[in-house]
Amino acid sequence: MVLVSHALCPYVQRAAIVLAEKGLPFERRDIDLANKPGWFLAVSPLGKTPVLLVDGAPIFESAVICEYLEDTALPRLHPQDAVQRAQHRAWMEFGSALLNAIGAFYNAPDEAALKARATDIQARFTQLEAELGDGPYFAGPAFGMVDAAFAPAFRYFDTFDRISDFGFSTGVPKVQRWREALAVRPSVVEAVSPTYGERLQGFLLARGSALSRRIDAAIAAAAVA
Numbered sequence: 001m002v003l004v005s006h007a008l009c010p011y012v013q014r015a016a017i018v019l020a021e022k023g024l025p026f027e028r029r030d031i032d033l034a035n036k037p038g039w040f041l042a043v044s045p046l047g048k049t050p051v052l053l054v055d056g057a058p059i060f061e062s063a064v065i066c067e068y069l070e071d072t073a074l075p076r077l078h079p080q081d082a083v084q085r086a087q088h089r090a091w092m093e094f095g096s097a098l099l100n101a102i103g104a105f106y107n108a109p110d111e112a113a114l115k116a117r118a119t120d121i122q123a124r125f126t127q128l129e130a131e132l133g134d135g136p137y138f139a140g141p142a143f144g145m146v147d148a149a150f151a152p153a154f155r156y157f158d159t160f161d162r163i164s165d166f167g168f169s170t171g172v173p174k175v176q177r178w179r180e181a182l183a184v185r186p187s188v189v190e191a192v193s194p195t196y197g198e199r200l201q202g203f204l205l206a207r208g209s210a211l212s213r214r215i216d217a218a219i220a221a222a223a224v225a
């Protein structure tokens, strides 16, 4: 299988994590989203990564790719029970909404908007905190599909926490423990290249946003220290 990818795309990471959890070999083919090749547009009707090529047949949309992998390869990452499975799919949607909130945060044009977006994310973390049990993963000791959906979102916060204290860890110990468990999971670690952190910082700096200015300030402060 070929996973058509972009180096920073969190949706690509979801598919890469599920492929790794199921022990499926795959080739990663990175494309430049600013300069989409014709072969990519031919297999990606929305012009988005990821696309999974299965014997050449394209599957687009990360959630659909994950479900295809769940239908065709063990171990199971969804619960057996239909109600629980539906609930887990619903929480995966919550994870997608969190990714949108993260985009709004790093694109916020000024400090007031940045703080409002941070408050929005904190509220979502509080909702998650109420949903979590003993962990370390979403539904307990076994890694599942919801974990694969949230791990790429949580990865952003490793970078955000280095820039400033936005209070993302405050009052949400279960979310914090969940983040830490996912951060060291081999499938999650290997879903991005070793240069991911640097590339993400470069991407965030280029937004021209309030967060970009915070990064500039943090770099300047580190240079003086």
Ligand SMILES: N[C@@H](CCC(=O)N[C@@H](CS)C(=O)NCC(=O)O)C(=O)O
Binding pocket: 006, 008, 009, 010, 011, 012, 033, 047, 048, 049, 050, 060, 061, 062, 063
């Ligand atoms: N709903 C899609 C979202 C995928 C998506 O937004 N991918 C982004 C990169 S992370 C993309 O390809 N955007 C197109 C562009 O930047 O032109 C999924 O879950 O696969």
